Amino acid sequence: MKQLTELATPFASVADSTPLIGQQLPWLQSLREQATEQFKHNGLPAKKQEDWKYTSLWGLSQQAFTHTANQATVTTKQSDQLALLQDAYRVVIVDGVFSEELSTLADLPQGLTIDPLSTSIDSVEQLLGQQVDIAKPGLTALNTMLMNEGAVVSIASGVKLDKPVELLVINSGSTDNLAIHLRNIVSLAENSQATVIEHYVSMGDAGSFTNVVTEVVLAEHAELDHYKLQQESANAFHIATLAATQAESSQWRTNNISLGAKFARNDIQSRLMGEQAHTVMDGLYLVNGEQHIDNHTRIDHLVPNTTSEEVYKGVLDDNSHAVFNGKVIVHKDAQKTDANQSNRNLLLSRGCEIDTKPEMEIYADDVKCGHGSTVGQLDEEQLFFLRTRGLDAVSARSLLTYAFAVEVLERIPSEIIRQAFSVVIEQRLPRPSVAA
Numbered sequence: 001m002k003q004l005t006e007l008a009t010p011f012a013s014v015a016d017s018t019p020l021i022g023q024q025l026p027w028l029q030s031l032r033e034q035a036t037e038q039f040k041h042n043g044l045p046a047k048k049q050e051d052w053k054y055t056s057l058w059g060l061s062q063q064a065f066t067h068t069a070n071q072a073t074v075t076t077k078q079s080d081q082l083a084l085l086q087d088a089y090r091v092v093i094v095d096g097v098f099s100e101e102l103s104t105l106a107d108l109p110q111g112l113t114i115d116p117l118s119t120s121i122d123s124v125e126q127l128l129g130q131q132v133d134i135a136k137p138g139l140t141a142l143n144t145m146l147m148n149e150g151a152v153v154s155i156a157s158g159v160k161l162d163k164p165v166e167l168l169v170i171n172s173g174s175t176d177n178l179a180i181h182l183r184n185i186v187s188l189a190e191n192s193q194a195t196v197i198e199h200y201v202s203m204g205d206a207g208s209f210t211n212v213v214t215e216v217v218l219a220e221h222a223e224l225d226h227y228k229l230q231q232e233s234a235n236a237f238h239i240a241t242l243a244a245t246q247a248e249s250s251q252w253r254t255n256n257i258s259l260g261a262k263f264a265r266n267d268i269q270s271r272l273m274g275e276q277a278h279t280v281m282d283g284l285y286l287v288n289g290e291q292h293i294d295n296h297t298r299i300d301h302l303v304p305n306t307t308s309e310e311v312y313k314g315v316l317d318d319n320s321h322a323v324f325n326g327k328v329i330v331h332k333d334a335q336k337t338d339a340n341q342s343n344r345n346l347l348l349s350r351g352c353e354i355d356t357k358p359e360m361e362i363y364a365d366d367v368k369c370g371h372g373s374t375v376g377q378l379d380e381e382q383l384f385f386l387r388t389r390g391l392d393a394v395s396a397r398s399l400l401t402y403a404f405a406v407e408v409l410e411r412i413p414s415e416i417i418r419q420a421f422s423v424v425i426e427q428r429l430p431r432p433s434v435a436a
Contacts, residue, residue: 009061012040015145018067022121028128035134035144045137052137054323054355055265055294060237065179065209067146069095072174074203076102079168082201084229084420088166089114091151095172096180098149102168111159111192117150117183124152127185131215131243138267139239143213147183150212153196157189157219164195164225164417169212171232173204184214188222190247195225195414202233202260209237216244216252220274223251227417229424232260234289241267248274255412256283257421258293259428269298272306279308284408286428287320287352294323301334310341313408315401316352323355330362330369337364341371346404348378348397398429 015036022028044061045052074094079102083090091114092102098116105114117124134141151167167184186196200210210232218224224244232238238261244252258264270279285293299308314322324343345354356373378400386396405425412418 009044011142011146012036014067018146018148020146021118021148025122027125028121031129032145035141038134039141039145042137042141044139049137051296051325055292059263060209063177063207063209063237065177066175067179069097069178070175072172074099074102074170074172078203079170082170082203083166083168084197084199084424085164085166085416088164088197091116091165091167093149093151093167093169093182095170095175095178096149096182109159109162111156112161113152113154114165115152117152117185118148120152124185127187127215127217128183131217131245132213132241138241139211140213140241143181143183143211143241146181146211147213148181150183150185152184153186153194155188155192155194158191159189160193161195164197166197166199169198169200169210171202171206171208171210171236173202173206175206177207177209179209179211182210182212184212186214186224186226187217188219188224190219191221192219193223195417196227197417198228199231200229200238201231202236205233205235207235208232211239213241214243216242218244218246218250218252220247221249222247224253225413226252226254227412228254228256229421230258230260230264231424234260234262234291236261236263238264240265242269244270246270246272246274246277246279249276250274251278253280253413254282255408256295257424258283258285258287258295259424262290263292265294265296267296269300270308271300271302272308273302275303275305277306280411281308281310282408282411283312284405284425285314285322286405286425287314287322288317289320290318291320292322293320295325297326299328299339301328301330301337301339303333304335304337306334307338308340311408311411312343313405314343314345314354315348315405316345316354317348319349319351321353324373325357325359326371327359327361328369328371330360330364330367332363335364335366337367337369339367339369343373345373345375346378346401347375348401394430401429402426
């Protein structure tokens with residue numbers, strides 16, 4: 001079968017030489033064979049494909065990666081320092097391998113199950129691969145072909161978690177150009193509530209490739225607050241898909257904060273399949289240097305009386321490049337849909353670039369929908385005002401930049417998580433020199 005893209009990679013051969021979890025399971029082997037066939041046929045998506053028009057994977061295709069990690073030592077103290085929250089049920093994956101020693105999974109409440117994918121793969125046949133399409137251009141087929149670890153989080157009917165679940169994925173830097181392929185599954189039964197945080201962080205400057213797919217299933221009246229924080233090294237590639245299906249009266253609030261990696265792509269999608277289902281899909285990206293960040297979001301309103309809100313904000317500096325493509329689709333029978341989408345960007349230099357494309361496709365006639373985007377710079381009058389009040393130029397720019405970004409954080413309902421993210425964002429902003 002002829003490959004459709006000129007971006008050839010050696011990934012297809014890795015599955016033949018790398019031990020993978022679940023090789024004894026016929027259903028998983030069949031799924032992997034389908035994924036392998038799709039990836040060999042489609043390869044990496046190229047810019048001629050509409051969803052990848054502004055994002056090139058040429059750099060990824062030219063990089064040689066290893067799929068076997070060297071021995072790494074990460075201490076409990078280091079893990080605690082890297083974690084976003086100290087009081088959480090924590091799953092720790094180091095260099096693509098689950099660490100029982102660093103994870104805090106003892107004394108889980110009744111109705112909460114957290115397992116690494118490597119030990120629970122035989123129990124997820126009905127969930128794995130149900131939210132994503134391996135035939136779609138992208139890296140889902142590659143993930144399906146090579147997935148070897150991840151987390152499976154299940155919340156039983158009526159259970160309301162007393163603290164968040166944090167999936168902490170650490171690149172120790174012990175293996176240069178390490179590629180890991182993670183598959184996470186989050187399943188909430190009816191009337192349950194939970195908070196789940198995905199946190200990706202590097203300990204050094206080593207090159208790496210993180211390819212992750214997270215599948216979310218929300219039953220009737222289930223509520224999930226989902227957060228993702230990406231803080232990987234400036235030499236990292238990060239490509240992620242997050243996909244959810246929502247039953248009647250379910251609520252999914254997701255907030256995606258991208259700070260690290262030289263190249264990052266996020267595909268986030270929700271399918272509202274039951275009436276009164278509600279989605280809040282927010283995001284914040286802060287990029288500088290030569291960073292490239294691409295956020296593609298999609299919300300499908302499939303039935304009547306569903307609602308969605310989306311606010312994405314970006315701050316760009318130096319020669320960075322960002323892409324936002326948000327699509328809301330109101331299907332034919334989805335009357336009484338209420339959907340709003342917004343993308344706003346702040347450019348701090350002449351060399352940065354943003355390609356923004358909010359979209360709505362509406363096939364029902366009784367709806368209330370709105371969308372828009374803005375691109376602007378810091379207000380010189382506000383900068384002048386702050387300078388006259390004694391702030392140096394760097395502090396004034398940082399204060400105004402934080403004020404622009406903080407709207408996304410203010411939409412986070414948990415004060416503890418909101419404060420934790422605020423600290424991370426403040427540390428990311430430029431600071432005045434000691435001499436200043």
